[in-house]
Amino acid sequence: MIIVMKPHAAKESVNNICSFLKGRGFDTHLSTGEERTIIGVIGDKSKLADVGFEQMEGVDKITHITESYKLVNKAFHPEPTIIKFDNGVEIGGNKIVVMAGPCAVENQEMITKAAKSVHEAGAEFLRGGAYKPRTSPYSFQGLEEDGLKLMYNAKKEAGMLMVTEVIDKESLEAALNYTDILQIGARNMQNFKLLRAVGKTNKPVLLKRGLSATIDEWLNAAEYIMAEGNENVMLCERGIRTYETTTRNTLDLSAIPVLKNRTHLPVIVDPSHGTGKNIYVPSMAKAAVAAGADGLIIEVHPTPEKAMSDGDQSLNLNEFSDLMVQLKGIAQIIGRSL
Numbered sequence: 001m002i003i004v005m006k007p008h009a010a011k012e013s014v015n016n017i018c019s020f021l022k023g024r025g026f027d028t029h030l031s032t033g034e035e036r037t038i039i040g041v042i043g044d045k046s047k048l049a050d051v052g053f054e055q056m057e058g059v060d061k062i063t064h065i066t067e068s069y070k071l072v073n074k075a076f077h078p079e080p081t082i083i084k085f086d087n088g089v090e091i092g093g094n095k096i097v098v099m100a101g102p103c104a105v106e107n108q109e110m111i112t113k114a115a116k117s118v119h120e121a122g123a124e125f126l127r128g129g130a131y132k133p134r135t136s137p138y139s140f141q142g143l144e145e146d147g148l149k150l151m152y153n154a155k156k157e158a159g160m161l162m163v164t165e166v167i168d169k170e171s172l173e174a175a176l177n178y179t180d181i182l183q184i185g186a187r188n189m190q191n192f193k194l195l196r197a198v199g200k201t202n203k204p205v206l207l208k209r210g211l212s213a214t215i216d217e218w219l220n221a222a223e224y225i226m227a228e229g230n231e232n233v234m235l236c237e238r239g240i241r242t243y244e245t246t247t248r249n250t251l252d253l254s255a256i257p258v259l260k261n262r263t264h265l266p267v268i269v270d271p272s273h274g275t276g277k278n279i280y281v282p283s284m285a286k287a288a289v290a291a292g293a294d295g296l297i298i299e300v301h302p303t304p305e306k307a308m309s310d311g312d313q314s315l316n317l318n319e320f321s322d323l324m325v326q327l328k329g330i331a332q333i334i335g336r337s338l
């Protein structure tokens with residue numbers, strides 16, 4: 001249930017309602033917009049059936065959220081969430097952000113080279129995996145904490161931020177010392193313990209869509225993170241499994257407008273895992289920007305043919321810079337920057 005306050009209602013009215021609800025054993029979450037405050041009430045609303053909220057000072061109306069996700073719901077937080085970083089970069093605002101880099105961190109030379117080049121082309125975040133959840137246990141599993149250190153050196157040298165995947169408690173504890181965004185991979189989208197653990201941190205989280213997850217399941221996964229107090233969550237569409245095998249996954253671009261209609265969280269698109277082939281990446285990256293994505297995460301490798309993972313879907317440095325020029329043009333047409 002949400003209590004929508006009247007425009008510019010007094011702070012005291014908001015506080016009174018919150019204390020009343022607390023006294024009845026309910027948790028409240030405030031969404032403070034420029035004009036109005038919205039109070040989200042989590043708990044069994046049948047226990048409040050006797051209360052005339054509409055008669056209380058400052059209350060405009062009561063709305064019942066029927067979906068199981070509440071904090072993630074646009075009804076609770078009508079304005080878009082903007083995630084802010086120390087260096088002034090924002091995700092979810094007018095400027096579209098790009099995260100780029102290799103699938104996995106392999107060595108210092110390649111990650112630094114990739115970082116400098118993608119940053120020069122306009123990417124604000126370096127992507128790279130140090131803990132790799134691979135389909136086969138015999139594939140390269142990542143350099144773990146050594147990989148985080150190499151990536152940290154590279155992002156510092158290039159003057160950018162980084163995003164890297166965490167897969168469990170140990171990798172989360174290590175990554176907190178190095179990364180700016182914690183990535184939860186598709187295979188862990190419903191690892192509820194891990195979601196709760198990243199929800200207890202104050203680092204922004206990029207939550208990838210599960211391999212076969214519905215949008216509702218994905219939004220509920222985001223709710224797990226937000227319910228622990230971490231409000232800086234972004235959703236990443238990375239393709240879903242369908243009967244089509246020509247591409248690695250089927251990139252669900254319709255998820256962008258659906259999410260924009262249901263949630264206030266920023267939407268990022270990964271055309272690399274979404275297609276699995278580098279020749280398809282530019283088209284889908286451009287389509288994602290045109291469809292309203294707030295950002296892209298793209299695999300880029302200095303020598304894709306020698307990559308230790310996902311070389312087939314990685315752009316080389318020149319292909320990435322060329323794509324960035326085209327993306328800027330698309331962003332401009334829809335009134336955004338990149």
Ligand code: PEP
Nearest residue numbers: 103185186187208238273
């Ligand atoms: C990745 O980003 O390298 C990755 C493993 O992605 P996903 O979880 O979407 O498969």
Ligand code: MN
Nearest residue numbers: 103299309310
């Ligand atoms: Mn990859």
